[in-house]
Amino acid sequence: MSSDSSSSSSDSVLDDMVIAITQEAINYLREEAQFSTSRTRQPALERDRLGAHECLVQDYFCENPLYDDGQFKRRFRMSRRIFIKISNDLAGEFPFFIQRESASHKVGFSGIQKCITTIRQLAYDTESDAWDEYLRMSSRMCRDSLENSVKAAYPTAWKGQHHRSDHDGPTLILQAVASQDLWIWQAYFGMADANNNIAVLVSSNLFDDVVDGVAPDTSFYANDVEYKYGYHLTDGIYPEWATLVKTLSCPDDEKKLHFKKKQESTRKDIERAFGVLKRDGLSSSSHRGYLKIK
Structure with missing residues (x-):
């Protein structure tokens, strides 16, 4: 008899503890919900x-x-x-x-x-x-x-000029030159269908200052040899120009493999520069919520 009484008493205490803990949890969740609502919901402004x-x-x-x-x-x-x-x-x-x-x-x-x-x-x-x-x-x-x-303001008749079958919206081709400090030195936009990595060099103004003789002095020494003009790191699709330094497709020794790794890693500076733009938005502060880079 005392054993049964003791068992029922323990069950009663356990039930009371479960009820108390449950009630505390409910009260906590209610307080959190009220706090979250008051923190995030802004009153509507009655604008005239x-x-x-x-x-x-x-x-x-x-x-x-x-x-x-x-x-x-x-x-x-x-x-x-x-x-x-x-x-x-x-x-x-x-x-x-x-x-x-x-x-x-x-x-x-x-x-x-x-x-x-x-x-x-x-x-x-x-x-x-x-x-x-x-x-x-x-x-x-x-x-x-x-x-x-x-x-x-963007006429339907013009949309075909900037649309490609592999993209849902209008597109442009962008040729850009960026340095390791993320400074974008040159940017040229053109129609995607009329330009590729090769044709864009002809239509852009990338080397106009060099041709006209008004480019800044970018001469440098490498292996005791003076080079008059700077150079640009590119991938293999670009033409064989003296100012374009391309990667090596099949390096056959350690020296060439080292050059390939350094060239390709440094060439990523342009992608890093646009990664910062994607993360922080464009320089025009008013358009950060509207313009997007894809």
Whole structure:
């Protein structure tokens, strides 16, 4: 009898411990969820979109605007007439630039506001949220406006010039020269179908300064021999030019194998330079969230 009583008492204590631990775990998870919600969820800003639109109209687009045509052209790098035509054409062709009402009956941004933020970002190279105080537009809306404007300004008839069957989007060929300190000395862009590693040397301006005799002095000594011009490390597809130092495809001794390893490892500087760009974004700070290197 006492054994049964002792056993049931132990079971009761164990049950109480399990219940207490479970309750503590539930309370902990609730506290973590509340803390996470309060930490990540930002309150929505009530931006006066209509007020910002009216202010914009009074400043630039009414019958007697505050700023005249000369001031408009200086600030937006185009005449007021051309800007209005662009805004009207975009609104007529692309739904994004039409002012609409959301499901919660909030009036959206006007086409003029979206065009203004696009031109300001391009003209002044600013951050996407730099015009929030004036246009009452979030960083995301400014980026969307820029992206849709670029898509609208890229005619369908021209897309074939930059499209290849092995890529989903438009492509360009890039010839670049970078040094070990990640400094990009030269960059040339061309159409992918019209250029390859060989043809791009003919169309680019890589050696124009050398031919014209205005290139900086890059002479150096190697094995007691003076070389007048610098050199570029390339792969095997490039032509046999004195300024192009290619790797060895089949080294047959230790010396040539050592050269091959050093040449190929140093040639990776260009890939390392673009790896930094991929990681840290382009030098233009306003386009870090929009432009991508693939």
